[in-house]
Amino acid sequence: MTIRPVAGRLGILTPGLGAVATTFIAGVESIRRGLSVPIGSLTQMATIRLGKRTDNRSPLLKDFVPLVNLDDIVFGAWDPIPDDAYTAAKKAGVLEERDLEPLKEFLSGIRPMPAVFDNHYVTRLHGTNVKTGKNKRDLAEQLRQDIRDFKKNNQCDRLVAVWCGSTEIFIKPSAVHQTIASFEKAMEENHEDIAPSMLYAWACIMEGVPYCNGAPNLAVDTLALIELANQKGIPISGKDFKTGQTWIKTVIAPGIKARMLGLKGWYSTNILGNRDGEVLDDPASFKTKEESKLSVLHTILQPELYPQLYKDFSHVVRINYYPPRGDNKEGWDNIDIVGWMNYPMQIKINFLCRDSILAAPIVLDLALFSDFAHRAGMKGIQEWLSFYYKSPMTAAGLQPEHDLFIQQTKLKNTLRHLMGEEQITHLGLEYYP
Ligand SMILES: NC(=O)c1ccc[n+]([C@@H]2O[C@H](COP(=O)([O-])OP(=O)(O)OC[C@H]3O[C@@H](n4cnc5c(N)ncnc54)[C@H](O)[C@@H]3O)[C@@H](O)[C@H]2O)c1
Numbered sequence: 001m002t003i004r005p006v007a008g009r010l011g012i013l014t015p016g017l018g019a020v021a022t023t024f025i026a027g028v029e030s031i032r033r034g035l036s037v038p039i040g041s042l043t044q045m046a047t048i049r050l051g052k053r054t055d056n057r058s059p060l061l062k063d064f065v066p067l068v069n070l071d072d073i074v075f076g077a078w079d080p081i082p083d084d085a086y087t088a089a090k091k092a093g094v095l096e097e098r099d100l101e102p103l104k105e106f107l108s109g110i111r112p113m114p115a116v117f118d119n120h121y122v123t124r125l126h127g128t129n130v131k132t133g134k135n136k137r138d139l140a141e142q143l144r145q146d147i148r149d150f151k152k153n154n155q156c157d158r159l160v161a162v163w164c165g166s167t168e169i170f171i172k173p174s175a176v177h178q179t180i181a182s183f184e185k186a187m188e189e190n191h192e193d194i195a196p197s198m199l200y201a202w203a204c205i206m207e208g209v210p211y212c213n214g215a216p217n218l219a220v221d222t223l224a225l226i227e228l229a230n231q232k233g234i235p236i237s238g239k240d241f242k243t244g245q246t247w248i249k250t251v252i253a254p255g256i257k258a259r260m261l262g263l264k265g266w267y268s269t270n271i272l273g274n275r276d277g278e279v280l281d282d283p284a285s286f287k288t289k290e291e292s293k294l295s296v297l298h299t300i301l302q303p304e305l306y307p308q309l310y311k312d313f314s315h316v317v318r319i320n321y322y323p324p325r326g327d328n329k330e331g332w333d334n335i336d337i338v339g340w341m342n343y344p345m346q347i348k349i350n351f352l353c354r355d356s357i358l359a360a361p362i363v364l365d366l367a368l369f370s371d372f373a374h375r376a377g378m379k380g381i382q383e384w385l386s387f388y389y390k391s392p393m394t395a396a397g398l399q400p401e402h403d404l405f406i407q408q409t410k411l412k413n414t415l416r417h418l419m420g421e422e423q424i425t426h427l428g429l430e431y432y433p
Contacts, residue, residue: 017078021077079165093327137187147204176191183198201220248333263309266297
């Protein structure tokens, strides 16, 4: 397998310059200056075991796989709100003054390009930094021009895009999403089923830019855009960063199932007070999120295989917008499990998490791995990146894998495979006759 060299600069483009994107950008700059450590990032901190356990080979992932160096990254963004990255980060309230002030000049220099934005799809926001055009196709063509200009002006060798924009209203795949031709026709006809996030995805793929979808929006997860990505040889992945409560779910649920314990119910509730919480306060946007959060348990527990343990368990997810809490979300989980002779037990989890602090390293890893995948000639859906997503994209007809540890194995085995190393099955063959 030939992997194109990592030389040159990588531009990371984020549609959305809110809490997640600014925390990501500020963090990378802070790491580059030696002011912080890339905690939470596999590309920067994880090791990978190679060969037999007795070989004692566990290099850092970044020494094993040719990933772009953080010093060679430049940032660009679109947002309907015209705030530069410093102002947006201050408003987001994730990072403290002591961490933001040293980065003020750098962050102030990152100003969002005018967005393709329509209030119909994100009802709670009213942006002024918005493109106008004669139809959706025209708007998407303007995004393509932005991409070309950004690449040239910043002397980038390659680009990747990670959607860090708001969650849009729930849209079901329809006829317009079936083929590239129907999709492009629908853009010209301003069809309602074509949301802004889809226009960014289309523009990126057309410009040869891998696209990662951090929100639950359909965006790139349609037959038309998957086909386009395959045709153009572009890696795509999604949907919805797996950060707080769902991450915990995909750690705990496999543990319950591994021990063949039963589940009667799982009640999850959250309070959060950031702009994301405000957007999700709209039932149409929340429905998109809810769909993404609900699918996880069924796929992990497989009630069809284990009806005595998991048939008809109750799963409820709530998100409540509560402004005083800002970006520091609080999640409660009440898990009703069942053991030997049907005796009930409960697990309670109270997770005081910081959403964007958990999401930022995911943005970094997705960008670096997608750039690597592109250079390695991978195209279409990158299932090995499911590790980072709440509702991983899969080929039509396949169930997504949600178990965090299976996802991690798949991620590392994919890297081993691409780099010509043996995959690790954890089967110590030397002990068997
Ligand atoms: N923080 C997490 O842990 C986490 C986890 C999973 C998913 N997400 C998703 O990531 C996204 C970003 O989260 P956040 O906390 O940064 O939200 P945020 O509200 O702080 O930032 C989103 C930004 O996107 C902008 N935006 C909206 N529509 C846009 C468009 N069409 N084009 C360009 N920009 C647009 C908004 O103006 C806003 O500045 C949300 O969709 C959220 O649901 C976040």
